[in-house]
Amino acid sequence: MPKSSLLSTSELERSSVVANNTMNRERGLAGVNSYARELGFDPLSRLAARPHAPSWLDLCSGEGHALREAASTLPDDAALTGIDLVGPLVRLPAPPTLTEVVASVSTWAPTRTYDLITCVHGLHYVGDQLGLLARAASWLAPDGLLAAHFDPESIRWADGSAAGRATVSALRSAGFRYSARHHRLTLEGGREVTLPFHYLGADPAAGPNYTGQPAVGSHYADARFSTIAGA
Numbered sequence: 001m002p003k004s005s006l007l008s009t010s011e012l013e014r015s016s017v018v019a020n021n022t023m024n025r026e027r028g029l030a031g032v033n034s035y036a037r038e039l040g041f042d043p044l045s046r047l048a049a050r051p052h053a054p055s056w057l058d059l060c061s062g063e064g065h066a067l068r069e070a071a072s073t074l075p076d077d078a079a080l081t082g083i084d085l086v087g088p089l090v091r092l093p094a095p096p097t098l099t100e101v102v103a104s105v106s107t108w109a110p111t112r113t114y115d116l117i118t119c120v121h122g123l124h125y126v127g128d129q130l131g132l133l134a135r136a137a138s139w140l141a142p143d144g145l146l147a148a149h150f151d152p153e154s155i156r157w158a159d160g161s162a163a164g165r166a167t168v169s170a171l172r173s174a175g176f177r178y179s180a181r182h183h184r185l186t187l188e189g190g191r192e193v194t195l196p197f198h199y200l201g202a203d204p205a206a207g208p209n210y211t212g213q214p215a216v217g218s219h220y221a222d223a224r225f226s227t228i229a230g231a
């Protein structure tokens with residue numbers, strides 16, 4: 001896609017690929033349609049094992065079912081936060097340990113760190129995915145865990161060619177692990193992360209990804225040569 005056709009973050013967030021009402025926003029904590037199944041671990045067990053007040057930040061939290069289920073079990077000093085562009089379609093009073101924020105993960109930032117940060121099939125709809133991953137790494141507690149679904153195919157250079165291999169290599173160098181089989185990125189331990197990519201814009205017409213749903217293409221210039229690339 002020509003660079004001039006790429007969408008800005010605000011344009012992307014108004015596009016039909018993000019406002020797709022057939023996406024699965026209703027995963028619970030455990031069971032068939034769940035965070036435990038998609039993440040390959042049970043978030044509640046991990047949080048319950050923490051020696052102090054457990055904290056969980058869920059990016060692109062959808063209806064927030066998993067957070068609500070966790071809130072009903074975790075102690076009163078737990079801190080659970082869900083961020084979603086749309087938020088729950090049916091607004092119910094939140095339990096005291098849960099904060100539901102309707103905002104874009106591209107602009108929102110927390111004022112604390114978290115033991116667990118998840119993004120379950122949310123990055124597919126975010127323009128600057130790598131910028132979000134780098135920021136989220138800094139929101140993680142020193143012994144915290146970040147887990148997110150990620151499709152390297154969605155990362156493109158300015159001319160539309162595949163940047164996935166370079167991206168996974170840079171993420172691994174920064175300390176992330178990537179499971180291609182499960183399309184899962186994980187990072188253990190909060191840190192400052194700088195990835196050598198300069199965000200150019202989003203392609204909302206990239207087509208379906210491995211989930212079968214239409215997803216966003218995220219275009220970058222190599223930050224080491226960004227003046228040459230015209231970024």
Ligand SMILES: C[S@@+](CC[C@H](N)C(=O)[O-])C[C@H]1O[C@@H](n2cnc3c(N)ncnc32)[C@H](O)[C@@H]1O
Pocket residue numbers: 013018023024025026027028059060061062063083084085086087103104105106119120121122125126
């Ligand atoms: C496929 S759903 C997954 C929801 C939830 N994680 C789940 O598994 O049930 C993707 C979610 O990402 C949200 N989303 C898309 N772009 C976003 C953005 N820029 N900021 C915050 N949320 C976003 C959508 O509103 C949607 O709820």
